[in-house]
Amino acid sequence: MSWGETVKRGLCWAGGITLTALWYIFAEGWLILVVKFFGFVWGTVIVTAVTLALAWIVLYVSSGSRSIGRFRDWLLEKEKELSGRAKAAVKGGQVLAIANTAVFLGPMVAAVLMLMLGIDRKRIYFYLIPCSLLCAVVWCGLYSGIFWEIHRIMAGKL
Numbered sequence: 001m002s003w004g005e006t007v008k009r010g011l012c013w014a015g016g017i018t019l020t021a022l023w024y025i026f027a028e029g030w031l032i033l034v035v036k037f038f039g040f041v042w043g044t045v046i047v048t049a050v051t052l053a054l055a056w057i058v059l060y061v062s063s064g065s066r067s068i069g070r071f072r073d074w075l076l077e078k079e080k081e082l083s084g085r086a087k088a089a090v091k092g093g094q095v096l097a098i099a100n101t102a103v104f105l106g107p108m109v110a111a112v113l114m115l116m117l118g119i120d121r122k123r124i125y126f127y128l129i130p131c132s133l134l135c136a137v138v139w140c141g142l143y144s145g146i147f148w149e150i151h152r153i154m155a156g157k158l
Contacts, residue, residue, distance in 0.1 A: 032143050040144040047136035055107035055128045062112050063121055071116045102131035103138050 035043040079087060094117055102110040110131045114124045 031139055035140050035143040036147060040140055043144065044133075044136045044140045047140055048132045051107045051135060052128060052132040055111045055132060056125060058108040059111040059115070059121065059124055059128065062115055072118045075116070076118065098127075098131065099134060102135050107131040107135055 031043075031047055034046050037043075038046060079090060082090065098110050098113060098117075101113050107128050111124060111128055114127060115121065119127070
């Protein structure tokens with residue numbers, strides 16, 4: 001690899017890392033500001049409404065994707081080879097996987113995951129309501145707790 005290619009590759013990596021960090025700051029920044037200005041309860045309501053609307057948009061746009069269909073077909077093919085107990089474990093694990101995805105990656109990614117798992121699109125619209133609420137409660141609770149604790153430290157009430 002030539003020196004120019006090495007520098008180009010390094011700049012691409014640095015740019016990707018920088019953009020990822022900026023996106024994370026933006027993605028979490030609005031949530032932190034909402035919690036700071038509106039508190040836990042209203043922050044949760046606002047974050048739930050915003051993420052739910054975004055998740056519904058992602059679901060609507062992603063519904064016709066061929067990639068999702070190919071993954072679903074591959075997954076169904078693999079499920080056919082499983083025993084009865086393994087199929088039951090997979091079905092039970094889907095709920096946990098969707099809940100974890102909703103909390104840690106957001107309801108938008110959970111919507112795509114549910115499509116990939118073959119859940120009916122009409123049901124997903126309903127399932128995104130508790131997913132958005134769960135995500136909002138966890139993150140608004142975390143950030144409001146952080147603000148509460150910082151306030152206690154600053155006020156000297158340790």
